[in-house]
Amino acid sequence: AQTVTQSQPEMSVQEAETVTLSCTYDTSESDYYLFWYKQPPSRQMILVIRQEAYKQQNATENRFSVNFQKAAKSFSLKISDSQLGDAAMYFCAYRTLPNTGNQFYFGTGTSLTVIP
Amino acid sequence: DAGVIQSPRHEVTEMGQEVTLRCKPISGHDYLFWYRQTMMRGLELLIYFNNNVPIDDSGMPEDRFSAKMPNASFSTLKIQPSEPRDSAVYFCASSSRPSGGLRNTEAFFGQGTRLTVV
Numbered sequence: 055a056q057t058v059t060q061s062q063p064e065m066s067v068q069e070a071e072t073v074t075l076s077c078t079y080d081t082s083e084s085d086y087y088l089f090w091y092k093q094p095p096s097r098q099m100i101l102v103i104r105q106e107a108y109k110q111q112n113a114t115e116n117r118f119s120v121n122f123q124k125a126a127k128s129f130s131l132k133i134s135d136s137q138l139g140d141a142a143m144y145f146c147a148y149r150t151l152p153n154t155g156n157q158f159y160f161g162t163g164t165s166l167t168v169i170p
Numbered sequence: 171d172a173g174v175i176q177s178p179r180h181e182v183t184e185m186g187q188e189v190t191l192r193c194k195p196i197s198g199h200d201y202l203f204w205y206r207q208t209m210m211r212g213l214e215l216l217i218y219f220n221n222n223v224p225i226d227d228s229g230m231p232e233d234r235f236s237a238k239m240p241n242a243s244f245s246t247l248k249i250q251p252s253e254p255r256d257s258a259v260y261f262c263a264s265s266s267r268p269s270g271g272l273r274n275t276e277a278f279f280g281q282g283t284r285l286t287v288v
Binding site: 104157 | 201203205212215218220225226259261263265267268271272275276277279281282284
């Protein structure tokens with residue numbers, strides 16, 4: 055069974071600094087999708103960044119980037135120049151392909167605090 | 171599109187009562203997911219549908235939980251009878267089938283229903 059592990063229940067970062075949130079996953083598939091979602095206090099789940107497993111180039115979206123290590127099954131999120139609005143719960147997620155179930159699996163989340 | 175719409179946003183009920191949560195997915199999406207979020211377990215997949223057909227309900231905790239999708243624009247999650255341990259935030263999400271590259275790969279979530287069973 056696929057599982058997603060976020061080993062850091064809580065993290066904090068000073069405003070304008072950089073923080074990295076870790077995520078590992080377990081799968082026997084060779085192709086899949088990976089995501090990071092942000093959940094602010096409003097509860098809304100917001101897509102931050104995504105990556106295809108067969109593309110080795112790390113995805114980047116403005117201040118957000120990932121370090122994708124397929125062999126290690128690791129998908130960490132780096133937030134640069136942290137802002138107060140980045141404070142939220144962050145979830146790592148994995149999606150199987152339609153021919154292998156097409157399910158989304160989520161980690162337990164990392165609560166990020168940004169210190170002014 | 172207005173996004174995934176869930177109702178109600180909040181529900182407080184007494185133990186033993188029936189609770190029905192509702193979801194309207196994004197038009198054109200053919201996958202619908204129900205998740206339960208708690209502090210201890212994060213986001214747990216309860217059940218998901220493809221083209222209105224339940225595909226995997228192995229995450230449904232017990233027979234007190236049931237879900238239906240009578241048509242492409244509506245789904246319900248019912249708990250009968252409800253218990254205090256069912257208190258959580260319940261999310262509905264929908265997605266399309268991936269169509270090449272990163273197109274249509276993400277899940278879109280509703281605002282969730284916070285359920286409190288007292």
